[in-house]
Amino acid sequence: MTHHESVLAELKAAGVRLTPQRLLVLQTIAEAPGHASVEDIHRRAKQAYPYLDVATVYRTVQLLKRLNVVTEIDIGHRLHYEMAAEGARHHHMVCDECGGTYDLAPRQLESLRQRLEHEFGFRANLDHFTVTGVCAACVARAG
Amino acid sequence: MTHHESVLAELKAAGVRLTPQRLLVLQTIAEAPGHASVEDIHRRAKQAYPYLDVATVYRTVQLLKRLNVVTEIDIGHRLHYEMAAEGARHHHMVCDECGGTYDLAPRQLESLRQRLEHEFGFRANLDHFTVTGVCAACVARAG
DNA sequence: CTAGGTGCAAAGGGTTTGCTACAAC
DNA sequence: GTTGTAGCAAACCCTTTGCACCTAG
Secondary structure, rough: HHHHHHHHHHHHOOOOOOOHHHHHHHHHHHHHOOOOHHHHHHHHHHOOOOOHHHHHHHHHHHHHHHHOOEEEEOOOOOOEEEEEEEOEEEEEEEOOOOEEEEOOOOOHHHHHHHHHHHHHHOOEEEEOOOEEOOOOOHHHHOO | OOOOHHHHHHHHHHHOOHHHHHHHHHHHHHHOOOOEHHHHHHHHOOOOOOOOOHHHHHHHHHHHHHOOOOOEEEEOOEEEEEEEEEEOOOOEEEOOOOOOEEEOOHHHHHHHHHHHHHHHOOOEEEOEEEEEEEEEHHHEEEO
16 A cells, blocks of 8 residues: 555545545645745646645644644745655754755754753643754855 | 933933833833833833823833843743843743743853854854743643 | 935735635535 | 535725824934
8 A cells, every 4th residue: 555545545544535625735745846835836736726725735734733644844945845764764954044944853852852851841842843044065065 | 320320321421312101111021020022011101101102111121122122032922021130041941831931041051052063164143042841840740 | 404314104025814616526 | 316516706804005194303
């Protein structure tokens, strides 16, 4: 069973109707390079089905988020979405200069997570973790 | 020279007009417990001067942010503001359950910052750093 | 006096919602 | 056939902006 098939199975199990619109949104998110904003998803998906409404995209990403099929990432001031892909969960570094985003493996954050738990009893949820700063390329270019 | 006085001196040095509205907004932020949203600031400040407009609050916090008098914190989906207070810079943990916010000292994040710099050459800007999760109290209460 | 700020109201961008026709099951 | 969903448009929230009047320096 491919990942795509298992996602569809999950959705059916949750009693969710598999409408063409939902499949399209799902496929669009899956095919997007990295994470995509609602606007990105809408724009790309409309190429396949021009009647698709933004409201449907909003409702669908919320549904998929609730079912843990996609994860929500807070970048700048818009929410972005990407496939949850449990096996490859990662976090992001966003460059303030060039806007580029870079992946960060969960193990990079493990020590921080443990520290917060031990010192404060705070169970950090780093699923949507994003750090901003200046990437190596921009540091090299501008200082 | 108190902190308040030095802030006023900074503003004058920057050629900023010290209007009653600006002083009121500044004072309101300074007196707020922790960080405050624009709405919080506006609501509180209006008690002293009912004609104060939200637009003025927005313009003022942006001005103060530009002058590094206040810092902007991205909590949930609204921006919050607090006095910059250089000597006591800190970060936040926000509880998803109860909405409570807790301070985090810069040293707690230092190892993370160094790791990102060494491994990726990424200069993380942790000034506005916020982690979400579940606080100790809520963990105890609900599991 | 004069540059610049204030209040007001209106516009703006992103997101949500009420409704009716329609499609998945 | 039922029940939930899509599309549409309007509402919504937070934030920004244009403008005439006013005020700090």
